Amino acid sequence: MLEIILNRIPIIYLFSSSMLIIPLIIGIINIKAIMSTPLKIIFFYCCIYICFESVSWYYALHGWQNHFVENTVNYSDVIILGCFYVYILTNPLHKKIVIGIIIIAVITLIISNVFGIKDYNRIDSFAKSFTDVIIIFLSLIFFYQLLNTLEIRNLFQYSYFWISTSLLIYFSGIFFINIFAEYITFNKDESIKFYWHIKEYLTIFHRIFIAIGLWFSTTHQQLNPSSK
Numbered sequence: 001m002l003e004i005i006l007n008r009i010p011i012i013y014l015f016s017s018s019m020l021i022i023p024l025i026i027g028i029i030n031i032k033a034i035m036s037t038p039l040k041i042i043f044f045y046c047c048i049y050i051c052f053e054s055v056s057w058y059y060a061l062h063g064w065q066n067h068f069v070e071n072t073v074n075y076s077d078v079i080i081l082g083c084f085y086v087y088i089l090t091n092p093l094h095k096k097i098v099i100g101i102i103i104i105a106v107i108t109l110i111i112s113n114v115f116g117i118k119d120y121n122r123i124d125s126f127a128k129s130f131t132d133v134i135i136i137f138l139s140l141i142f143f144y145q146l147l148n149t150l151e152i153r154n155l156f157q158y159s160y161f162w163i164s165t166s167l168l169i170y171f172s173g174i175f176f177i178n179i180f181a182e183y184i185t186f187n188k189d190e191s192i193k194f195y196w197h198i199k200e201y202l203t204i205f206h207r208i209f210i211a212i213g214l215w216f217s218t219t220h221q222q223l224n225p226s227s228k
Contacts, residue, residue, distance in 0.1 A: 012197050012200045012201070013200055015200075015204065016200040016201075016203040016204050016207075017053050017057065019203070019204050019207040019208065020046060020049060020050050020053060020207060022207060022208065022211040023042075023043075023046045023207060023210045023211040023214050024046055024047070024050065026211050026214045026215050027043040027046060027214050030214060030215065030217045030218055031043075033217040033218045034214060034217045037159075037217065038084055038087035038088050039159055039163075039213070039214060039217050041080060041083055041084040041087065042084060042163055042210065042213065042214065043214065044080065045076070045080045045081065045084070046210065048076050048080065049073075049076075052069055052072070052073055052076070055069055056069040056070075067122055067123045070123050070124075070128065070181075071113060071123065071124050071127060071128075074109050074124070074127050074128060074130075074131040075106065075109060077131050077134075077135060078102060078105045078106060078109065078131055078134055078135075079102060079106065081135055081138065081167065082098055082099075082101065082102035082105070082134075082138060083102075084163075085098050085138045085139075085141065085142060086098050086099060086102075088142065088160055089141065089142065089145060090145065090149075091145060094141055094145065097141070098138060098141065101134060101137070101138070105130070105131070105134050108127075108130060109127050109130070109131070112124055112126050112127045112130070113127060123181045125178060125179060125180065125181045125183075128178035128181055129175055129178040129179045129181075131171075131178075132171040132172070132174060132175040132178055133175070135167055135171040136167075136168060136171050136172055136175070138167075139164045139165075139167045139168040139171075140168070142160065142164045143164060143168070146160075146161070157216050157219045158216065159213040159214065159216045159217050160213070161213075162209050162210070162212045162213035162216065163209070163210060163213035165209060166205075166206050166207075166209030166210050166213065167206075169202070169205065169206070169209075170202050170203070170205070170206035173198075173199075173202040174199050174202055177195050177196070177198065177199050180195075
């Protein structure tokens with residue numbers, strides 16, 4: 001079975017998927033601190049991703065099309081991460097803007113999936129790149145608030161800083177890859193496949209930063225007493 005997996009799937013995919021274990025373990029260790037803050041949304045986000053990865057791997061190992069998983073992930077990114085920012089932003093106007101963005105984004109994704117690709121087993125390049133833009137914008141709103149308030153004494157021990165940095169770098173990095181996602185997927189040239197590998201490297205750093213953010217959940221309240 002292991003030989004089949006290694007022959008069918010590049011090792012970088014196996015490694016990036018396994019990195020989900022790190023934030024999951026740290027989340028379980030710090031579960032009490034996490035559940036008392038909006039970090040529980042990020043922990044839930046990691047758990048949802050494990051479900052997506054499991055389904056994707058199951059289909060891939062059976063040689064079945066799993067692009068519908070990629071399309072479904074867009075909704076979880078927008079809704080779950082959007083809810084996270086609704087909770088951590090303190091400005092009422094910013095909260096309303098984020099809620100509006102979530103609603104508009106979900107409607108746009110549905111329209112794109114139904115009337116754009118018309119086949120849910122094809123990667124929706126527009127929906128993926130659109131999702132990237134939404135998450136980038138949400139993280140920038142957070143950093144705008146962070147720079148305006150200057151309430152945090154040590155950013156490197158501040159959970160929200162690590163998580164937002166992770167989201168900003170990851171979704172910015174994969175934006176241009178996702179624009180051409182469908183072309184890259186169906187192009188047989190091995191040099192083109194290298195771009196998917198770049199995405200996996202970004203995924204690894206993304207999950208490490210998320211894990212660091214969850215690790216500092218125990219110091220989060222001391223750094224930001226006003227946080228929920």
